[in-house]
Amino acid sequence: MLDGVVRWPQELAERYRAEGYWRGEVLADLGREWARTDPERTALVTGDQRVSYRDLDRRADRLAAGLRARGIGRHDRVVVQLPNSVEFVVVCLALFRLAALPVLALPAHRRAEIGHLCAHTEAVAYVTVDQVQGFDLRKLAADVRAENPALRDVFVVGDPGEFTALAEVDAEPVELPAPDPSDVAFFLLSGGSTGLPKLIPRTHDDYAYQLRATAAAMGFGSDGVYLAALPVAHNAALGCPGVLGALSVGATAVLAGSPSPDEAFRLIARERVTLTTLMPAFLPLWADLAPVLGADLTGLVVEVGGANLSPEVAARVTRELGIRLAHFFGMAEGPICCTRPDDPPELAAHTQGRPLSAADEFRIVDDAGRDQPSGEVGELIVRGPTTLRGYYRVPEYNAHTFTPDGFLRTGDLVRWTPTGELVVVGRIKEVVNRGGEKVPAGEVEEHLLAHPAVREVAVLAVPDRVLGEKTCAVVVPRDDAPTLGQLRDFLTERGLAAYKLPDRLELRTALPYTGVGKVDKRALGAELTG
Ligand code: OOB
Numbered sequence: 001m002l003d004g005v006v007r008w009p010q011e012l013a014e015r016y017r018a019e020g021y022w023r024g025e026v027l028a029d030l031g032r033e034w035a036r037t038d039p040e041r042t043a044l045v046t047g048d049q050r051v052s053y054r055d056l057d058r059r060a061d062r063l064a065a066g067l068r069a070r071g072i073g074r075h076d077r078v079v080v081q082l083p084n085s086v087e088f089v090v091v092c093l094a095l096f097r098l099a100a101l102p103v104l105a106l107p108a109h110r111r112a113e114i115g116h117l118c119a120h121t122e123a124v125a126y127v128t129v130d131q132v133q134g135f136d137l138r139k140l141a142a143d144v145r146a147e148n149p150a151l152r153d154v155f156v157v158g159d160p161g162e163f164t165a166l167a168e169v170d171a172e173p174v175e176l177p178a179p180d181p182s183d184v185a186f187f188l189l190s191g192g193s194t195g196l197p198k199l200i201p202r203t204h205d206d207y208a209y210q211l212r213a214t215a216a217a218m219g220f221g222s223d224g225v226y227l228a229a230l231p232v233a234h235n236a237a238l239g240c241p242g243v244l245g246a247l248s249v250g251a252t253a254v255l256a257g258s259p260s261p262d263e264a265f266r267l268i269a270r271e272r273v274t275l276t277t278l279m280p281a282f283l284p285l286w287a288d289l290a291p292v293l294g295a296d297l298t299g300l301v302v303e304v305g306g307a308n309l310s311p312e313v314a315a316r317v318t319r320e321l322g323i324r325l326a327h328f329f330g331m332a333e334g335p336i337c338c339t340r341p342d343d344p345p346e347l348a349a350h351t352q353g354r355p356l357s358a359a360d361e362f363r364i365v366d367d368a369g370r371d372q373p374s375g376e377v378g379e380l381i382v383r384g385p386t387t388l389r390g391y392y393r394v395p396e397y398n399a400h401t402f403t404p405d406g407f408l409r410t411g412d413l414v415r416w417t418p419t420g421e422l423v424v425v426g427r428i429k430e431v432v433n434r435g436g437e438k439v440p441a442g443e444v445e446e447h448l449l450a451h452p453a454v455r456e457v458a459v460l461a462v463p464d465r466v467l468g469e470k471t472c473a474v475v476v477p478r479d480d481a482p483t484l485g486q487l488r489d490f491l492t493e494r495g496l497a498a499y500k501l502p503d504r505l506e507l508r509t510a511l512p513y514t515g516v517g518k519v520d521k522r523a524l525g526a527e528l529t530g
Helices: 010-018 032-037 053-069 086-098 111-121 137-147 204-218 235-239 242-249 261-271 280-293 311-321 345-350 395-401 441-449 484-493 521-528
Strands: 042-046 049-052 077-080 101-104 125-129 153-157 184-189 199-203 225-228 252-255 275-278 301-305 324-330 336-338 361-365 378-383 408-416 422-427 431-434 437-440 454-464 468-477 504-507
Touching: 010 204, 032 053, 042 053, 042 086, 042 242, 049 053, 053 086, 077 086, 077 111, 086 101, 086 184, 086 242, 086 252, 101 111, 111 137, 111 199, 125 137, 137 153, 184 204, 199 204, 204 235, 204 242, 204 336, 225 242, 225 261, 235 242, 235 324, 242 252, 252 261, 261 280, 275 280, 280 301, 280 311, 311 324, 311 345, 324 345, 361 408, 395 408, 431 454, 431 468, 437 441, 441 454, 441 468, 441 484, 454 521, 468 484, 468 521, 484 504
Parallel strands: 042 252, 077 101, 077 125, 101 184, 125 153, 225 252, 225 275, 275 301, 301 324, 468 504
Antiparallel strands: 042 049, 184 199, 324 336, 361 378, 378 408, 408 422, 431 437, 454 468
């Protein structure tokens, strides 16, 4: 196992194996068996491009050999920042086969995030595209490389500029040793934490099980077609069952640029999509535009989650569009609760369903860590065969984010219904959930405090009709008060992703403090929402 990764205790690992959750499968083998038995079957579709299982397998093997020739091997961390594309899948498969470790950055991440990921993981390579929406990622790569001596290679999809074109990394396939199933396969980013983004090690065993279990829960098999409309670097579209789950069951994954209705509806009709994933904020838009664009979504299973789902919206898409909703409570950290497509629609509208795994231990506790009686609200803490036991290389943070017996403190406030479904009612962690995109308040505060006009700052969520929440920065200025535009420019200049920029600025002469001297965000929030 890689240094800095916390293992499951041996007796639990043995139990997960003995009970068949972990079967010794490795992500390196995704799609391989299908390439052998049914090579022409379509693995991936994007735009007009269709990639068969055979071609995908061959491309992954050739890229793995090419990367190996450049010195990339077991346990090397490689930051991967690619949009939904065939390259994303080929790069991940190639790295899995090398037992090298993709660190999955989101397309929206910028210099602050990519720089941190490279430094924290001592990444040897960064795989990116030439540009997105006019932003030159090669410039970002040059800045990040200048600060990270470990970063030897930058591979670029498109025009590589001073770097190496990914398309040129190619060699005759070579025999590679299989990775250890209990070892880390890749890293996901945590949506919520204090300070800088935390890295979540996902092992072959645990992720292969997540793919198998979510596919089974969704009734998704080899005749299925999955539409990836959210970024595939996010757990929801990657592996619930998502794109990797599609490859594990021999289904087809269709890669879209975004969940915008025109593109998504066209692909759903053309490719006969059976399953997709959306954040709740998109559902009203889909409901409004489906009749206008003449889309028939009847029977489509939509996994919805990541942020609060309004029961009215859930009822509307079920009734008007004939969509079968599966409501997901998920975390990149691993725990998953969900309703199943065949459950009565009220369940998806009002609850987040049941734990994915019979081996999941979901507990609801009060401030003192005491289990709450059924129906009472408390913090959700979780242990299970897909839930991490520690973030990568942050022992001090792990010491208070996990209980002594290894339960992850999720920071979510939840309760059980009398029939055993989870209901998410709130949150104690300092995260703004901006339509499913997680904005860590502490990270934004740290950046804002570096602004010369900012004396004190608190970043918190304010309600928003469309996104559910937006980000408000409450600032105590030094002398001249900054404007929202100035603060946003300042954060952009510091290389922060655009979705983390505050939407609203409030100026105060002082912030309210609690007895222990922490900013009283509850009082501030109440004041802001009147
Ligand atoms: C998904 O994963 P993350 O890591 O971006 O965010 C996890 C957090 C949870 O701790 C919770 O605060 C919130 O997002 N959340 C929900 C929710 N599902 C997640 N809040 C209310 N209702 C829900 N249904 O967001 C994610 C990962 C896999 C599948 C689906 C979502």
